[in-house]
Amino acid sequence: MAKPSRITVPRFRAMKREGQKITMLTAYDYPTARLVDAAGIEAILVGDSLSMVVQGNENTLPVSMDEMIYHAEMVGRAVDHALVVVDMPFPSYHLGAHRAIENAGRILKETRCQAVKLEGGAEQAGVISSLTAAGIPVMAHVGLRPQSVHQLGGYRVQRDRRGLLADAQSAEAAGAFAVVLECIPNDIADAITKKLTIPTIGIGAGPKCDGQVLVLHDVLGLSTGYMPRFVKAYADMRGEVGRAVAAFRDEVREGQFPLPEHGYE
């Protein structure tokens, strides 16, 4: 059944007009999506970052359409209030509008999620308008586009002001309902945010964006390895998990767990 109390795409767009900041976090499974939704975050992204964060791949290229659907199903079951957006994986929208509609259509049919996100602006305008014409809400993603890591030569700040503005404006003109701005200088993100009527959701794009998105595992302090400058960890979950697991280990070894209250007569 549809979840009638969820934030809608028109409501999402209205938040910009009303000057309300939009918050978005990733979730890849049922328990984390429950937690994020209950905390009142407006939008949840089933990001293809799960390729790195959950699957342990070195970039976002390996994750498949079926794997994205599998995670989106879990998140779709969990969420009552947030708008749920699913990343289209590489190369599920690069083989023409027909294939893009087929794949985005699967996401909406099979997962209880409401919108898709794809990387690109001007060069994906045709696909964005085809999906929009099919009734599929599209969030665009410009700036650092991790699916193009080999072309960009790494995860680098993107500074082509004219190109970035053109990408964002093309996405809006093609019908995107929002756009992620990743890893671009604050002043460029500010200029784009002022020019567009659709919300900009920043990640490493400064405080002037209409909203902010981060990877949940980064926010929780669960991620391993190098953290980009734009990340802020609001908890130390790696430390917490380490302490809990070590406490279990020690108590079992020392005969302090289980106690009588944990067993049956």
Ligand SMILES: Nc1nc(=O)c2c([nH]1)NC[C@@H]1CN(c3ccc(C(=O)N[C@@H](CCC(=O)O)C(=O)O)cc3)CN21
């Ligand atoms: N856990 C996680 N968090 C993310 O934000 C994230 C992923 N994974 N996977 C997919 C992409 C990859 N992302 C990244 C990864 C690295 C940098 C990075 O190292 N940036 C440099 C910029 C250096 C420069 O050009 O000046 C930095 O030092 O912040 C940025 C974005 C963002 N996304």
Ligand SMILES: CC(C)C(=O)C(=O)O
């Ligand atoms: C970081 C966000 C914007 C993303 O695309 C992802 O999590 O895959």
Ligand SMILES: [Mg+2]
């Ligand atoms: Mg992504």
